[in-house]
Amino acid sequence: MAEMLAVLDALMSHDNKARGEAEAFFQSQLEANATGAVQQLLEIFGGNGSPVPSEVIRSFAGILLRRAVEKTNFAPEVNDQLRGMLITIWKAEKNPLLLKRLAHVMSQSALSSSWMNLLPQVIENVRLIVSCFLHRPPSLPFRFLSLFSFVVLTSFPPFPSPSLCSSP
Numbered sequence: 001m002a003e004m005l006a007v008l009d010a011l012m013s014h015d016n017k018a019r020g021e022a023e024a025f026f027q028s029q030l031e032a033n034a035t036g037a038v039q040q041l042l043e044i045f046g047g048n049g050s051p052v053p054s055e056v057i058r059s060f061a062g063i064l065l066r067r068a069v070e071k072t073n074f075a076p077e078v079n080d081q082l083r084g085m086l087i088t089i090w091k092a093e094k095n096p097l098l099l100k101r102l103a104h105v106m107s108q109s110a111l112s113s114s115w116m117n118l119l120p121q122v123i124e125n126v127r128l129i130v131s132c133f134l135h136r137p138p139s140l141p142f143r144f145l146s147l148f149s150f151v152v153l154t155s156f157p158p159f160p161s162p163s164l165c166s167s168p
Contacts, residue, residue, distance in 0.1 A: 062101030
């Protein structure tokens, strides 16, 4: 993983030569062992490691991860493992920028081959989040509903009067 972190650092360098060498090294890693390169990028993107990589490094790892998924045809079992790791990261990640990068990787993976169980997994995770949200103290859902009502009522034009809606 240290090697991939060094590649990510070099790819963000101002020195064209360092970036070119890092790009060539990354390409050679993808060609030689795509699964290993993707695994390292997933670890970095997921924030694993000590110390935890910066948000910028993690975001850039997400960009390279999307490119790697786009250019590589994985065996079905490797694809399933990759997608499982992506779902695991999605369930834990809170950073909007990293979630955006993750969405790009997930959509690229879905483009390469069918991902039939994605929607059920997303629905299950949302169900769990809503369930946890509803089991909080009563004031929290009330505040949420109050805020939601305010946003809805102020975002749309007023309803027409009943006299305008009735037919003659």
